[in-house]
Amino acid sequence: xxxIFFDLDGTLLHLTQEYREVLTDTFSAVLGESREEWIELxxxxxxxxxxxxxxxxYLDGFSAVNTQADPERxxxxxxxxxxxxxxxxxxxxxxxxxxxxxxxLGILTNGLPDWQMQKLRAYDLEQYxxxxxxxxxxxxxxxxxxxxHTAEKRLPADSYAMIGDSDADIDGATxxxxxxxxxxxxxxxxxxxxxxx
Numbered sequence: 001x002x003x004i005f006f007d008l009d010g011t012l013l014h015l016t017q018e019y020r021e022v023l024t025d026t027f028s029a030v031l032g033e034s035r036e037e038w039i040e041l042x043x044x045x046x047x048x049x050x051x052x053x054x055x056x057x058y059l060d061g062f063s064a065v066n067t068q069a070d071p072e073r074x075x076x077x078x079x080x081x082x083x084x085x086x087x088x089x090x091x092x093x094x095x096x097x098x099x100x101x102x103x104x105l106g107i108l109t110n111g112l113p114d115w116q117m118q119k120l121r122a123y124d125l126e127q128y129x130x131x132x133x134x135x136x137x138x139x140x141x142x143x144x145x146x147x148x149h150t151a152e153k154r155l156p157a158d159s160y161a162m163i164g165d166s167d168a169d170i171d172g173a174t175x176x177x178x179x180x181x182x183x184x185x186x187x188x189x190x191x192x193x194x195x196x197x
Contacts, residue, residue, distance in 0.1 A: 001104055002197065003157035005133075005173075007164035008109035008116055011183045012125060013086035022085055026078045030069050038065045053139055057112075079115065083122045095188035096128040102192070106131040106155050108148070108162065108169075110141045131155040143172030152176075161195050163188070 006012050020039060027034035046061030054060060058078065062071040089095075099105060105128055109116050113134040120126045131154045133147060140146040152160065162173030165183045173180045181194050 001157055002159050002161070003104040003106060003151075003155050004099065004161045004163060004191065004195075005106040005108040005151055005178075006129075007162070007166070007169045007183070008107055008111070008120065009086075010165040011163055011169075012092070012107070013088055013119060013123065014185070015085060016087050017085045022078065022081050026074060026081055029077050029081075030074050031067055038067070041065045051141070053136060058115075079118065083119050086119055086123065088123050088125060089185075089187050091187050091189065092125065093128075095191075096125070099188065099191065100128050104155055104157050105129045106133065106151055108133045108142070108151050110135040110147075110168065112136045142166075142168040143175065145172060145176045148172055148176035148178065159197055161197070163191065 009015060023039050023042060024034040027038055041064045042061040045064030046057045049057035049060040058075045059071055062069075062074045096105065107116075107120065107129050109132075111134050113132070113136055116134050117126070117132060120132070126132070131151065133151045133154060135141040135147050138147045138150045142148075148160075148162070160173075160176075160178040161181065162169055162178050163181050163183050164170060164173070170180045170182055179196050181191065
């Protein structure tokens with residue numbers, strides 16, 4: 001049987017706000033204001049930590065801002081707002097239910113497993129997938145081929161396809177020998193016909 005893997009952010013879940021706006025709202029909710037320098041400090045510390053696979057890049061990001069707020073409260077507020085700003089594509093449940101009848105389905109996402117899984121579960125999407133692979137489980141982020149090879153080990157199949165919205169999804173899958181489909185906001189109903197197996 002063939003396997004189709006989906007990216008999470010920007011593919012299975014549309015982002016309804018710019019992430020900078022979500023950070024602004026988070027600081028405002030907890031501190032009563034948001035400053036550009038806070039966002040810049042957070043982003044720099046977060047991405048440095050994320051790229052290095054440090055255990056808690058969110059904590060590192062908020063700790064770098066050096067406000068009087070409890071970093072854990074900021075993290076929880078950001079998590080809730082990030083979940084709220086996500087939205088599955090129209091007909092996602094029916095499309096995935098249909099695809100699951102003919103294909104093995106998996107998630108392959110850059111991110112922390114618990115954080116990403118909470119978003120998936122918030123929209124009742126986890127039920128359609130046989131395996132969930134997050135880059136933090138592997139120690140390398142897409143487009144490195146390691147997450148794709150880990151996905152193959154966890155979900156054996158005759159061939160693989162990657163559905164994603166970024167170069168990291170497409171380039172990494174291509175390097176791993178997978179077929180690809182760049183997601184551009186349409187649904188998933190036409191997927192089998194667009195994949196060049």
